[in-house]
Amino acid sequence: MAPACGTVMLGVLTLAVLLLHVPHAAGQAVVNGNWSDWSVIGTPCTKTCDGGFTTIVRSCTNPAPEGGGDLCVTDEGQVATNGLDFKIAACNVQTCWANEWSPWSNCSKVCGRGNQTSYAICGNETCTGIQYKEKKLACNTWNKTTCPSPCLSTKCPDYGVCRDDSNNTDPIATCVCTMGYKMSPTKTSCVRPPPSTPTPRPIPTMPPAQKVVATVISKSASTVIIICLSICLCIFFVFRIFTPDRVIQMNMEIALLLAHCILMSPSSITQKPIICTVVSILLHFFFTACFMFMFLESLHMYAYVAFVIKREGMFSRAQNVLVGWGVAAIIVLFCMCFQFSNYGGVYECWLMLDTPLMYGEMVPIVTLVVMTFTLTEAAGSAEYMPLKGMDKGQLVSAKFSQRTNLVIMPLVFSHMLLGMLSEYEQNLALYSIFSLLNSISGVVILFFHCSNNQQVRMKLKAVFGKMCKGRQ
Incomplete structure (x- = not known):
């Protein structure tokens, strides 16, 4: 009914406008035309929902032009054809979907962030394409107190x-x-993270005046021990005493003597890396040999005191010399294979205590010291059956060596450690203690090695006896 009614109305309006344009009688008043309101009813809508279009009309009848009055003009400034004006308007703008959305659903996540959903379905006519719509709303159901971790x-x-x-x-x-x-x-x-690079240890320094004092006292102490060892060696060479036990002691004295001769090197060698490296290697070698011969002496002494042998020791002179120097050389060569770059240092040429080379140098020496003490204690704390035909003179010398080694070895080991520490720390107090122990070590070695040997005691007694008779 609505489309037919709209068509009839447009027809009636057109007829009315035509009738209004019939000429009036002469002498009628001039009236300009004006537009009526837009029609409420237009042409049939192009869609029944979701927004269509219709054509509506207005007429130049409010009032109609009379007596030659002006015709109505459209919004575009044109004279209306036949007194009518048409335009397109929206119609049936209501949605084709049902006007009600479903309630929001529960959150898609339990104890967390998710979404809630609401949906709608097609309404009063068949929709084009999608027949279902939905919308989402963010939600959060997390509760720190009640939700699981x-x-x-x-x-x-x-x-x-x-x-x-x-x-x-x-x-x-x-x-x-x-x-x-x-x-x-x-x-x-x-x-596993890579190891961190340690902060380099700052190079310790001493004031120039203290450095001079430290150099003087350390060199003086080394001079004392060199003199004492030289006198001891000369005495035995003059008396031509080369018994097996004396050969061991002699090589120990030579090793310690050469070590202190190297310590007399000027401090300027630190500026010559190659020479500094050689000095460090030689110090390692001579001190290791020194303790190796001390161990051989304790082994020689143990063989007498424990009555393992009657005379002349367990090894020959040549075997003792070969073992003493050979084992020391093997230890040093082993360290050189793995830690050669750590021999020598920036400011001293003895032993850098913050490098792995320290273990290569100290572990063998400490092991030799422990073994020497063990043999010495083992020989003195047990009762052994004496052997028939035992050389009593050599046995007495061995017992003297057993006691004196307990004094000499700690002194040599202590002054070696203090020497390394004083150079490493550049500490005047350590230099002083090192120098004192150096001097004491030299005097003790000279006295005990000479007094322990029976032949030296006898020859010195004869020499002093002749001197006394000559004075009389």
């Missing part, structure tokens, strides 16, 4: 543990590495 569902890599960092709005599980491991950049594994 996110760590319960989180798997961390090896060496990692989960840490609950949840706040009031979100569950947060963080994997933290333990046992010194660090999380990889990809956050997928715990890896």
Whole structure:
């Protein structure tokens, strides 16, 4: 009915306008035309829902022009044809979908962030294309108090543990590495971090005046021990005493003498890296040989005191010399193979205590010291059956050596350690103690090595006897 009614109305309006344009009688008043309101009813709408279009009309009848009055003009400034004006208007703008959306659904996530959904279905006519619509709304159901910890569902890599960092709005599980491991950049594994580069040790320095004093006292002490060892060697060479036990002591004295001769080198050698390296290697070699011969002396002494042999020691003179120097050379060559670059230093040429070379030097020497003490104590703390035909003179010398080694070896070991520490720390007090022990070591070695030997005692007694008779 509505489309037919709209067509009839347009026809009636057109007829009325035509009738109005019939000429009136002469003498009628001039009246300009004016537009009526737009018609409420237009042509049939192009769509029944979701917004269509219709054509509406207005007429130049409010009032109609009379007596030659002006015709109505459109919005575009044109004279209306036949007194009518048409335009397109929207119609049936209501949606084709049902006007009610469904209630919001529950949140898609339990104890977390998700979405709620509402939907609508097609309404009063068949919709084109999609027959279903929905809309979403963000939601958050997380509650730190009532929800389970996110760590319960989180798997961390090896060496990692989960840490609950949840706040009031979100569950947060963080994997933290333990046992010194660090999380990889990809956050997928715990890896062992590379070793940190240690801060270089600052080079210790001494005031020039203290350095002069330290040099003087250390060189003086080395001179004292060199003199004492030289006198001891000369005495035995003059008396031509080269028994097996004396050969061992002689080589120990030579090793210690050469070590202190090297310590007399000027401090300027630190500016010559090659010479400094050679000095460091030689010091290592001679001190190791010194303690090796001390061990051989304790072994020689043990063989007598424990009544293992009757005379002349367990090894020949040549065997003792070969073993003493040979073992020391093997130890030094082994260290040179793995730690050659650490021999010598920037400011001293003895032993840098902050390098792995320290273990290569000290472990063998400490081992020899412990073994020497063990043999010495073992020989003196047990009762052994004496052998028939035992050389009593050599046995007496061995027992003297047993006691004197307990004095000489700690002195030599202590002054070696203090020498290394004083050079490494550049400490005047350490230099002073080192120098004192040096001097004491030299005097003690001279006295004990001469007094322990039976032949030296006898010859010195004869010499002093002749001197006394000559004075009379």
